[in-house]
Amino acid sequence: MTNSKSKTILDLIGNTPLVPIHKLNPNPRVEILAKLECFNPGGSVKDRPALYMIEEAEKKGELTKDKIILEATSGNTGIGLALVAAVKGYRILLVMSESVSEERVKILRAMGAEIKFTPARLSTDGAIEFVYNLVRERPEKYWLADQFNNEANWKAHYYGTAMEIWKQTGGQLDVAMAAMGTTGTLMGLARRLRELDKRVKIAGVEP
Incomplete structure (x- = not known):
């Protein structure tokens, strides 16, 4: 020990x-x-990219304390991002299909994440489209983690x-x-x- x-x-x-x-x-x-x-403390492999994406954005000056972390997620990446955001003092908005489990929603809310739901019929694609539209409308307000392209x-x-x-x-x-x-x-x-x-x-x- x-x-x-x-x-x-x-x-x-x-x-x-x-x-x-x-x-x-x-x-x-x-x-x-x-x-x-x-x-990993968040319970999955997704903690790794969550931390790395945020710290790379900090180094590049893309993520500052006046911005809200934004991401479309079905669960594990959201948990990783919410964990890192809580420790570093960032606000975070996660967009999820309303079909996600209540257990994951409770975990994310306990970590301080704000959650927006999109219709279940649109699956995760609907959540992705929502965050892209949101960051296009308010680029000064949000930093998009964009796990699929980052x-x-x-x-x-x-x-x-x-x-x-x-x-x-x-x-x-x-x-x-x-x-x-x-x-x-x-x-x-x-x-x-x-x-x-x-x-x-x-x-x-x-x-």
Whole structure:
């Protein structure tokens, strides 16, 4: 046990454990490892790009305390952004389909996020269109995280997740696999790991 102390909960984002999977692995000659992103304080891998997108925007002067963080989300990215916003003192408006679970809504509101709902029939596309229109109308009021198009999304994994995996495996890696949503995780892993070893295969899984 160490006596080190984190300055804020944001220091706990990343550096998650990589553990072997035994019971789900039918082939004893193959080692399957799982990166436990649930260990991030917001409970998912989305904490990484949430923090990276906000800090990159701060460095560029795009996000200042007079602006409201704005994003369309179905849950996890919103939780990550709300967590970072709460710690850094930003206001945040999240736009979600009204079909999202009440549990996620309660979590986001507990973190101080303001939530706007769009019709369920429009799915997440409706929420995305809403935030684009809002930021076009009031660019001086909002900073749009725009996880689907923001390069900081995949760069969070290029500089963070991929390098953690590389170090944790000692560079002994044959295949990297990730679920596909915005594809930020997969893009970051693929670009970095393939730079380190062109033999590494990349697999995407669509939920």
